[in-house]
Amino acid sequence: MTQTTTDHDLVKLTVTDGVAVLTWNRPERNNAWTVPMETRYYQLLEQCAQDTSVRVIVVTGAGRSFCPGMDAHVLADNAQTGATTNPHLRKPFTLPRTIPKPIIAAINGACAGIGLVAAMNCDLRFASSTAKLTTSFAHRGIMAEHGLAWSLPRAVGVSTALDLLFSARVILAQEALDLGVVDRVYEPDELMPETLEYARNLAVYSSPLAMGVIKRQVYAAQESSHEEARALALRYWMGILRHHPDFKEGISSYLEKRPPRFAPWDPLTPTDPPPLPG
Numbered sequence: 276m277t278q279t280t281t282d283h284d285l286v287k288l289t290v291t292d293g294v295a296v297l298t299w300n301r302p303e304r305n306n307a308w309t310v311p312m313e314t315r316y317y318q319l320l321e322q323c324a325q326d327t328s329v330r331v332i333v334v335t336g337a338g339r340s341f342c343p344g345m346d347a348h349v350l351a352d353n354a355q356t357g358a359t360t361n362p363h364l365r366k367p368f369t370l371p372r373t374i375p376k377p378i379i380a381a382i383n384g385a386c387a388g389i390g391l392v393a394a395m396n397c398d399l400r401f402a403s404s405t406a407k408l409t410t411s412f413a414h415r416g417i418m419a420e421h422g423l424a425w426s427l428p429r430a431v432g433v434s435t436a437l438d439l440l441f442s443a444r445v446i447l448a449q450e451a452l453d454l455g456v457v458d459r460v461y462e463p464d465e466l467m468p469e470t471l472e473y474a475r476n477l478a479v480y481s482s483p484l485a486m487g488v489i490k491r492q493v494y495a496a497q498e499s500s501h502e503e504a505r506a507l508a509l510r511y512w513m514g515i516l517r518h519h520p521d522f523k524e525g526i527s528s529y530l531e532k533r534p535p536r537f538a539p540w541d542p543l544t545p546t547d548p549p550p551l552p553g
Contacts, residue, residue, distance in 0.1 A: 285312040293330040293478030302338030307346035327539035330478040335381040342390025368421035375487030400457040482521040483540035
């Protein structure tokens, strides 16, 4: 009996203890990127954003690979026929940065090209010690795609980003950690247990509201001045958080020396502050 693979199978979702795990599920192709996989991934991210049972999101790949880039069949068709995947008509690769919950990439193997772009748009990156990473674009005769020219220099500095982009050299996990491309490195059999433990700790001890606001603050501050970030926190975000039950619960749980009982994220909480008055 032949099994039919549907678009829903391209990314798997499980939710346990407040942690959603999204698994790119094309192991027979090492999770090489396709537009249907991308579409399903973003659908599930937006679903997790609305699901009050989800407090933290982990993204990984099925099998031995994270994502080695765009599927070679798609690349060959693009090169030979001039076909395009119409990236300007798809949702932007920066969509994960708009999800008001922490997103952690668990890089379990090869991470290249568009796979690296996807990882850089997660909030944190934990890697297996056997993972290999590369930008790859210069070796394919193409520019740094989907905003990697913005995100990579902010993680590693301009000259290091240019080195990684010009040379498209493969870096191993330890060098990726030393450069700042990834945040933590674990042995292969420890990657998911350690990542899930970190995610569960966030789910238990950190306010979903505070994490969502902090994420919005940090990314907005990348395009603002220091003073603008300070003023926005004081004149806008403070008014939301100081009057929310999580603030009282955070103080009470600290004084009572017990785990906090924070409310789930409310999807109606504002995540786009208005311009500050002059």
